[in-house]
Amino acid sequence: MSTQATKATTSRFRITRRQGGGRGGAVAAAAAVVVAVMTAGALAPPTAFATTRPDTVQQGLNALVRDGQPAALASVEDGDGRTRTYTAGVGDLATGARVPRDGQVRIGSNTKTFTAVVALQLVGEGKIGLDTSVDTYLPGLVRGKGIDGSKITVRQLLQHTSGIPEYGNDISDEELPHRYFEPRDLVDIALKHEAEFAPGKKWSYSNTNYVLAGLIIQKVTGRPLAEEIDRRVIKRIGLRHTYFPAPGDKTIREAHPKGYHRMTEKEPLRDFTEIDPSAGWAAGQMISTNSDLNRFFGALLGGDLLLRAAQRDQMRTTVPIEGTEFHYGLGLMSRPLSCGGVYWGHGGDIAGYETRGGVTDTGRAANVAVTSIPTETPAVQGVLKVVDTALCS
Numbered sequence: 001m002s003t004q005a006t007k008a009t010t011s012r013f014r015i016t017r018r019q020g021g022g023r024g025g026a027v028a029a030a031a032a033v034v035v036a037v038m039t040a041g042a043l044a045p046p047t048a049f050a051t052t053r054p055d056t057v058q059q060g061l062n063a064l065v066r067d068g069q070p071a072a073l074a075s076v077e078d079g080d081g082r083t084r085t086y087t088a089g090v091g092d093l094a095t096g097a098r099v100p101r102d103g104q105v106r107i108g109s110n111t112k113t114f115t116a117v118v119a120l121q122l123v124g125e126g127k128i129g130l131d132t133s134v135d136t137y138l139p140g141l142v143r144g145k146g147i148d149g150s151k152i153t154v155r156q157l158l159q160h161t162s163g164i165p166e167y168g169n170d171i172s173d174e175e176l177p178h179r180y181f182e183p184r185d186l187v188d189i190a191l192k193h194e195a196e197f198a199p200g201k202k203w204s205y206s207n208t209n210y211v212l213a214g215l216i217i218q219k220v221t222g223r224p225l226a227e228e229i230d231r232r233v234i235k236r237i238g239l240r241h242t243y244f245p246a247p248g249d250k251t252i253r254e255a256h257p258k259g260y261h262r263m264t265e266k267e268p269l270r271d272f273t274e275i276d277p278s279a280g281w282a283a284g285q286m287i288s289t290n291s292d293l294n295r296f297f298g299a300l301l302g303g304d305l306l307l308r309a310a311q312r313d314q315m316r317t318t319v320p321i322e323g324t325e326f327h328y329g330l331g332l333m334s335r336p337l338s339c340g341g342v343y344w345g346h347g348g349d350i351a352g353y354e355t356r357g358g359v360t361d362t363g364r365a366a367n368v369a370v371t372s373i374p375t376e377t378p379a380v381q382g383v384l385k386v387v388d389t390a391l392c393s
Helices: 003-010 025-033 056-066 110-124 154-159 183-190 207-221 225-237 290-302 309-315 377-392
Strands: 038-040 071-077 083-089 333-336 342-345 348-350 353-360 365-370
Touching (some): 056 071, 071 290, 110 309, 110 348, 183 207, 207 225, 225 290, 290 342, 290 365
Antiparallel strands (some): 038 083, 071 083, 348 353
């Protein structure tokens, strides 16, 4: 698989490089002794998902644990709003504690969709122009080798067609847990590199695009990005377990499974639950739950609570991602379903957690989280397969 295809598959806020090789012994031991737990969501009547055959979503999560994930969590919502939550594995490799039902996780690049929604709300209010140059809002900031902010539009930032390089590859795993980054620090790191291509000529996933989008939101509103996301998105649709961590906040507030990361190919998994998420900022800093993500994507695609129709249509206007079946809009991806049609979502990785999911045009939603970043392509595809299973059931 090409580099672009890999990026498209994982849709990541990524500041770490995937490592190949064997699984950590602690994970294998935990997977061998744990019995997967499945609980019904509060909104689901006991017979809502009754079936005489084994639950395929639960089977999928169990397989992820057998393949080396410490824990896997899922939330599935049918078109009538009935929800079921699932867990497998252990929430803490050291103690063997259960995985919290619908526990909070770091959602990585799903943050991009929240950022894009705020930007598009401001487009609808006439405060940002999609085809206006970055220089209009951040004069002189975006300059580098083959990089000129006067020739790059807001749309190209949101769609990853700007050619602006990635900053994440220059941030080491050792720095991540403890170092605080200002957003402009991240931009400066990226601008040390040459442009990947001329604006609008190709597609290439770059977290730098969304850091710049976040800076534009702050410039236009005169308020912190976190405050705008909270006011315009989180509170508007009642996401009770979703937030943008404050500067210096390394913790996860509510019940959560621990997140793990392997620093090198041969090293065992380390506890990466508490990190400084500032390296993600507008591209990957947020924390949420599977059920809140289902609610978010459902509200985004299903009505006018978050975006007017014109802006929602712009968000769903996509470009193909070379080497894949996926398409990318403005902070939103479409992926094909094995049962026909597509689903809309994003997904994200940050050291310790990976999330995948989305919503269909019929309103069925599913999100899956695992507690380490898969290191091999089959493992990555395994998470996507559980999402497909949940949406096609």
